Amino acid sequence: DGGITQSPKYLFRKEGQNVTLSCEQNLNHDAMYWYRQDPGQGLRLIYYSQIVNDFQKGDIAEGYSVSREKKESFPLTVTSAQKNPTAFYLCASSIDATGFLETQYFGPGTRLLVL
Amino acid sequence: ILNVEQSPQSLHVQEGDSTNFTCSFPSSNFYALHWYRWETAKSPEALFVMTLNGDEKKKGRISATLNTKEGYSYLYIKGSQPEDSATYLCAFIRSGGSNYKLTFGKGTLLTVNP
Numbered sequence: 587d588g589g590i591t592q593s594p595k596y597l598f599r600k601e602g603q604n605v606t607l608s609c610e611q612n613l614n615h616d617a618m619y620w621y622r623q624d625p626g627q628g629l630r631l632i633y634y635s636q637i638v639n640d641f642q643k644g645d646i647a648e649g650y651s652v653s654r655e656k657k658e659s660f661p662l663t664v665t666s667a668q669k670n671p672t673a674f675y676l677c678a679s680s681i682d683a684t685g686f687l688e689t690q691y692f693g694p695g696t697r698l699l700v701l
Numbered sequence: 702i703l704n705v706e707q708s709p710q711s712l713h714v715q716e717g718d719s720t721n722f723t724c725s726f727p728s729s730n731f732y733a734l735h736w737y738r739w740e741t742a743k744s745p746e747a748l749f750v751m752t753l754n755g756d757e758k759k760k761g762r763i764s765a766t767l768n769t770k771e772g773y774s775y776l777y778i779k780g781s782q783p784e785d786s787a788t789y790l791c792a793f794i795r796s797g798g799s800n801y802k803l804t805f806g807k808g809t810l811l812t813v814n815p
Contacts, residue, residue: 590744621805626807627807628705628790628804628805628806628807628808629790629792629803629805630805631802631803634802644802645802676744676745687732687733687750687752687794688750689735689747689750690735690737690747690803691744691747692737692744692745692746693744694743694744695744
């Protein structure tokens with residue numbers, strides 16, 4: 587089955603710890619995205635990547651880092667600099683490598699909680 | 702900061718009712734509008750991507766219209782079924798510059814009672 591997988595489903599972070607959220611897609615899509623959802627808010631873009639080895643900051647990139655070494659993988663690291671990391675994180679991908687006109691396909695999400 | 706507003710915030714209807722809700726966005730520099738459906742415990746899934754003023758799209762009992770001059774889109778569901786219960790998200794893309802991205806509204810939560 588083609589799709590996007592995210593792991594883990596739940597993740598707990600201790601103070602001062604970096605954690606990495608996994609996102610893998612087998613749709614052969616060029617573009618991948620990370621969004622954050624907080625209660626009562628719309629999805630907000632953290633980072634996006636249009637091609638391998640390239641990525642751009644979104645609206646709320648501070649305290650996060652990403653890499654795009656392979657087309658199918660776009661891991662997100664939540665660093666200790668992110669002071670309020672508790673949220674639901676969604677990864678998405680799209681065929682288009684030139685913009686946001688194409689439909690985005692979403693993963694099931696990871697809920698990050700701070701201990 | 703772009704403002705994408707969705708109304709109502711939540712909606713309860715009876716099975717068989719038809720319903721509609723609104724997505725409002727800035728009318729200047731319009732590029733595209735996406736609609737997504739997000740069922741509880743599932744991934745958001747795409748409904749429509751709309752680009753032209755006056756556009757009307759349909760998928761089964763769900764349809765959407767677009768007015769870029771006044772900055773709104775309506776989503777209609779005809780004969781609502783319990784399986785239509787979900788949060789419906791719209792996302793706006795503004796043209797201009799090199800940083801195209803989706804700005805999402807907060808969603809409309811639809812509950813269809815059997």
